[in-house]
Amino acid sequence: MLLAYPFRVLVPRRAAPEAATSVAVALLLLAGAVDLVPTSVVIALAAGAGATLAGLRLSRLAARRGADPTPRAAGVLLDAAVVTAGLTAVVLPLAGIGHTLAVLIGSLVVAALSTTGLYRLPGRSRPAASVRLRWLVESTGPAVGLALAGWLLLPEGGPPVPVRLVCALALGGLGMAALNAFAGPRRRSGAAVCRGGVLLTMGGLVLLATLPSAPGGRAALLAVPPLVFGMLLVAVGAADAVDDAEPAEPVAAAWPRLVLPAAVLLLASGLHLGAGRAPDPTSVLLALAAVPPLVLRELLRANDAPVSGRRAAHRRPAGRSLRHRRAAPGRWPGTPESPPERGPAPREGAATTMGAGSTWSPDHDSAWSGLNRRPAAGSRGDRAALLDALAAIGDVPAPAGALLLVDLHGTEGVGPTAREDVLAEAVHRARAVIAPDDLVTGCTGTGFAVVTAAGPVLAYALGTRLLTALSPPYRLAGAMLRVQTSVGLAEVSGAGPADVLRQAELARRRAVQLGRDRVEWYDAFLEEQLVRRLDLERELPGAVARGELDLVYQPVVDLADGQPVGAEALLRWRSPVLGTVLPAELLPVAEDLDLVGELEWWVLDRACRQLSDWSVGVRELWMAVNVTTRELTTPDFVQRLAAVLAAYGVPPERLVVEVSEPRVAGDLPTVVARLAGLRSLGVRTALDDFRAEHASLAQLRRLPIDLLKVGPELVGARPDGQPPLIDVVVNVGERLGVEIVAEELESSTQVEGARRGGCRYGQGFALARPATAERVEAYFEEFPSASR
Secondary structure, three states: OOOHHHHHHHOOHHHHHHHHHHHHHHHHHHHHHOOOOOHHHHHHHHHHHHHHHHHHHHHHHHOOOOOOHHHHHHHHHHHHHHHHHHHHHHHHHHHOOOOHHHHHHHHHHHHHHHHHHHHOOOOOOOOOHHHHHHHHHHHHHHHHHHHHHHHHHOOOOOOOHHHHHHHHHHHHHHHHHHHHHHHOOOOOOHHHHHHHHHHHHHHHHHHHHHOOOOOOOOHHHHHHHHHHHHHHHHHHHHHHHHHOOOOOOOOOOHHHHHHHHHHHHHHHHHHHHHOOOOOOHHHHHHHHHOHHHHHHHHHHHHHHOOOHHHHHOOHHHHHHHHHHHOOOOOOOOOOOOOOOOOOOOOOOOOOOOOOOOOOOOOOOOOOOOOOOOOOOHHHHHHHHHHHHHHHHHHOOOOOOOEEEEEEEEOOOOOOHHHHHHHHHHHHHHHHOOOOOOOEEEEEEOOEEEEEEOOOHHHHHHHHHHHHHHHOOOEEEOOEEEOOEEEEEEEEOOOOOHHHHHHHHHHHHHHHHHOOOOEEEEOOHHHHHHHHHHHHHHHHOOOOOOOOOEEEEEEEEEEOOOOOEEEEEEEEEEEEOOOEEEOHHHHHHHHHHOOOHHHHHHHHHHHHHHHHHHHHHHOOOOEEEEEOOHHHHOOOOHHHHHHHHHHHHOOOHHHEEEEEEHHHHHHHHHHHHHHHHHHHHHOOEEEEEEEOOOHHHHHHHOOOOOOEEEEOHHHOOOOOOOOOOOHHHHHHHHHHHOOEEEEOOOOOHHHHHHHHHHOOOEEOOOOOOOOEOHHHHHHHHOOOOOOOO
8 A cells, every 4th residue: 555655646546557558668679779678569568558558548538427419429439540550550460461452541530530530529629720820830830841751750651752751741640630639739639638648649540651660660560659659648538528627728839849850850850960861852852941931920020020120210191191091180070160079979870889899790881880780870970980990091002000999887877968978078188198189989879999000119108198097087067987998909000990990999898808908909819709609698598408518526535645525516518619728718798798696506406416326326415516705695585596406305415515715805795794694504615716815814703604715826836945835724614613615726745735735635637637427437436445
């Protein structure tokens, strides 16, 4: 047991078979390298072991109870692919040496099965065409470099030259695609891991078809690592894709895709020259072929770079063009030549602003019309004047300038006359900070537009000045009204006026979504995010009725003995259109659409039903469910929850209701009352996302809770050399009778730090990943008892 303990800490229980297989394969490779075992036998045993384990994993995925048909079909296809890959490698010593054609045929079958299986796998992402084209251009040069490395490393006495060249090109393409999968924006997602595993497997088969495996020739051993570990990654990635263990935020890692191909090519060139082999015509052609993609990549980057210096020389001509397009500076279109001091407000009935809950369609004619809204006739003239002003900037040989869409929030509760007064005052304030050559024009019922000939940096500075000028309260009939401001900024850089207007509106919508009182700058990634957001807003209503919601469960363990004591229910939205959506992306949309209550009561009902099912064959464990303070503070929350527990016959003490600490301060007395009501019912309560700050510690004394959940940042040592803050939190918890749960533990170091710090319970990837009910049940069965 003492020897097994470090192994259990370093290697999760679920990954123990993969770890054991990896060790066995490493020993086989070592034996083959020193000629203790023939090369063909090493290949057969290693490939057979990898295919067997990966096949078993994928067959369980395909046979999972109650699973959605799409991931089950993916499991079947990927299972067939890894089994075919294993059989292709195992057949080599049985069919004789030099059967390159047979291995290539097997590789084609594996490629077909894997491609179809990956297409059916949940969580796969399909970026926009422009993004895919850019990735293709940026990957072509390194891929050719890897192909050149393959050509230099492949033995000359092997297959014919055309076959060798095809194999080198295949290795370059597969290697670069694998790097993109493992280092791309979704590199930690299950779908990316599975895709990378498929590419490694294919690369291993290509090496098997090319490298000689005759007795005494050990070159073919190089094919074993990518082949075996690729098959294992296929199984691991497929399981994680179904269970959604990927991070919420996609962030690409650029350095592996840039450094590794160059390092491999440098190593291959050194070995080639060290062996006394001179460069041949094919290697020279491959080296030259890598140059055009690199030049094209730099041209694309140069095209994307800001050209503020070149545009600055044309600001004054653009300003003069603006002056020719309008009758007087700062005048509303259609008003007299001599505007009044504050300028007339837009006509009543002008188009209303797009709020946070409205949607925008790329095909819609009006950039500021909301969901099921049509712009009033008065806004048509404003829009025409705005497009004319943008066209005037576009007429300049090197266009410079920007459009700022300004929207005011907080006037919804006042009448139309008061709203016009607020807008007129806002325009008056805006004129005080813009340049004389800039144009202010009507846009919406609660907003306006500014067209400036300034470059992007100065335009952004203008946006911040507008925020400052519009933030003071507005006086209305003796009362003061505070408003929030959202500014969307788009450059005029050769795009058509309608496109600039659409881009500024997208940026303005982003400013609204991020909390208002901010300036947002348009970029292509922003547009992709907003289109994704609009898709979520369109698909989420009715997801409960369509049966698209699902729960996964992450075990909570006792850090003293490693026994599971409970699980946390985590929401997943399995959308057939958008794939699997995680709570970090789902909940903000649900809040804007006022669907949080519907989703949370579905989660509570499903979690209590699962608790009831587990009470039959699984030991008594608690189930933790997250609840927002908005739902918790509803008057009938305690009564409704009691009814759900009674309907499923679940003991109240087996349910834990979690509420996030940063949100309880908004209505602390009501939160305290509801938590006390839950505890009187017998339900346990927990405070999530706790921060060890003075206000949080003082607030903790008022909250009737049983569990306190802290993040890994409190477990580690602080930069100033002081002891970890977990010591303070544990001491306070002991005095208040509160038990500490350390969550988001992703390494054995964090687990050990939480244990040393006095945390009783732990939760995180280092202990157990979120999984379906069936997999969690299987995890529980590995422990003799788990009652708490």
